[in-house]
Amino acid sequence: MGLFLALGLAGCVTAPNSTDLSQAGSPTTSVIPTATPSSDDHQATTTDSPTATDGCGPPILYEPWSADTPLRATLGGNRLRIPVDLGARANASGEAMLDDEGRPVAYVVAPDDLWADVADRFCLHPDYINALNQVRRNGAFELYVGDTLNLSPYTVTTVGSENGDVLDNPAPDPLPTQR
Template sequence: MGAQRTATTIGIGVLAVILTACTPPPGPLIDAVRPSASARATPESPSTPAPLVDAGPCDAVAPVHAVADPADPEQLGGKTLEIPVDRGLLDTASGEAVLNAEGVPVAYRVAPGDVFSTIAARFCVAEDWLLIVNHARRDNNGLYAGDTLNLDAHTIFSVGDQNGVVSDNVFPPEFTLPPQR
């Protein structure tokens, strides 16, 4: 219970930083939320690494900006929704992308050695955005091979796990989420 409360407090702190458009100072909050190199996914069994591809730039992806109409339900805490684009396998983001019927990545299965920041870069989304869409079901204190990361803001409460466990973290009541499926 204490670990979940700590993770929820950290998650709310991250949400507050994003909502106020401030960059937090370096320190324990950053270290607690963003997995370090030691929090990389660990292999379940030795295997041959997947071949890497040229990921290409994220130039075509629209930047995240404030929502013009605060009543617009298609937002994530006052910011426009990010639509992931899979740039392909990267050295520390070589897991499996799960696509919807339109070919848009909606989830990601973590591979051994994956790193959170590289996963965000692979899908052309901000790390903080990726943390928020995974806040409800993960404590964000490490990645494990086989974890499922959510990439779709419409499935915040139904997609994702951490080391086989689904957390039950909450968002502040004033934080606007898009309609959930």
């Protein structure tokens, strides 16, 4: 039996790839999904370079979850994360607006900005930024120069615009107290 199994598997070796990729055109943006595990959840980010999220560290929360205030510490089921601005970069070169404590609370979109790169700049998952912007925008995947993206869970209903418009979509539940 062992000899038959070995002979049967002998034909399962793949041939080396003989395609010459040196003649292929290179894409303008390389998108490489990478897993970014953290101590309190698992998330995947999309990045155009291996160093896009260097410096992020573990997520910093506005309010740690507690049994006494379980809904205040989440936005539609997401923990309330404090953005960390790693600075302007390719495809995320807009202006960050800060609160009195120096934390990023909003972002003004610049030419050529891409959604995933803006998320990487602020050490946030794109789905979290989308949740922050789902009320005043139709999501945050479509960016226009001059758009304001909300980065604070406390201004979901008061900060943000899409292509010059301010929308009034349903708020996520739960929603922390708004300013």
